[in-house]
Amino acid sequence: MPTVTGWAEKAFGDAAGPLAELIPASLVRAHDRARSGHEGVQTQTLEAYGHGLYAAQFEELEVSLASLPEAAPVRLQGRTVMTVGGHVIYPLRYAKKDVPVTTARLRRATGFRAELIRRHGPEPMQQAFDLGLAELDEQEPHPDLALLSGDAKLVLVAYACSMTQGVMRIEWGSAELCRENRYLIWHHHDPLHLPSR
Numbered sequence: 001m002p003t004v005t006g007w008a009e010k011a012f013g014d015a016a017g018p019l020a021e022l023i024p025a026s027l028v029r030a031h032d033r034a035r036s037g038h039e040g041v042q043t044q045t046l047e048a049y050g051h052g053l054y055a056a057q058f059e060e061l062e063v064s065l066a067s068l069p070e071a072a073p074v075r076l077q078g079r080t081v082m083t084v085g086g087h088v089i090y091p092l093r094y095a096k097k098d099v100p101v102t103t104a105r106l107r108r109a110t111g112f113r114a115e116l117i118r119r120h121g122p123e124p125m126q127q128a129f130d131l132g133l134a135e136l137d138e139q140e141p142h143p144d145l146a147l148l149s150g151d152a153k154l155v156l157v158a159y160a161c162s163m164t165q166g167v168m169r170i171e172w173g174s175a176e177l178c179r180e181n182r183y184l185i186w187h188h189h190d191p192l193h194l195p196s197r
Contacts, residue, residue, distance in 0.1 A: 003020075007173070007190060008020065008190060011085070011087055011155065012070075012084060013085060015069075015071075015085060018068060019068070020193075021195075023170070023192055024170050024193060024195055026060035026063075027060070027091065028194065028195060029060045030056035030057040031053060031056075031166050033052060033053075033056040034048075034050075034052035034053035034056055034163070035049060037049065053093065054093075055079070057091040058079040061081075062080045062082055065084060068084055070084050074088075074147050074148065076116075076144045076147065076148075083148075083152065086149070086153060087153050087154070089155055089157060090157065091157045092156050092157065092158045092159070093158075093159055093160070094158045094159070094160060095161075097160060098165070098168040099160060101158045101169070104158050104183070105181065105182045105183040108182065112144070114182075115141060115142050115145060116145065116154060117156070117175065117177040118176075120148065120154035121174060122175070123176075124176050125176065125185065154174065155172055155173070156172065156174070157172045157192070158171050158172070158173075158189070167194060169191070170194065173186055173190060174186070174188050175187060175189070
């Protein structure tokens with residue numbers, strides 16, 4: 001069983017150790033499935049790999065985490081996302097090469113993932129500048145977010161992965177989203193150890 005930090009133990013209690021083992025194994029299996037899909041369709045581009053990895057990451061986490069006593073599934077944007085002890089476990093491939101998780105940023109500052117991070121991530125460390133753009137904050141929330149309890153906390157499982165290199169790095173923790181540049185500002189992140197191949 002991998003060692004876990006105080007942050008993980010506080011967030012997940014007895015489930016922290018099993019999660020630290022199950023999550024990396026799930027993402028490696030998701031990569032293997034996506035690579036097989038790409039090889040099966042034999043396309044020149046990596047579309048099959050990317051789309052396959054996106055779908056498989058949720059499916060593998062659902063299968064692996066379902067056995068945990070505090071785990072519960074919730075359907076968000078057509079995918080089953082697992083919650084454990086009031087924490088939403090959300091996978092995010094942030095890079096295709098082995099770079100630090102502190103370089104992670106979203107493609108867009110709006111949309112479901114951005115809203116999920118803003119609503120269920122940690123309180124911002126710094127208050128946003130008031131530029132008179134209140135209408136940006138007044139948009140209708142994504143309807144699927146109503147499926148989560150208001151006090152649910154988001155745990156991002158950020159990982160670097162490519163078709164050729166596989167899963168290179170995984171970290172989990174809590175982060176806020178900087179609207180101006182779409183970077184994740186990590187309040188806490190810990191590495192998760194990859195299973196030996």
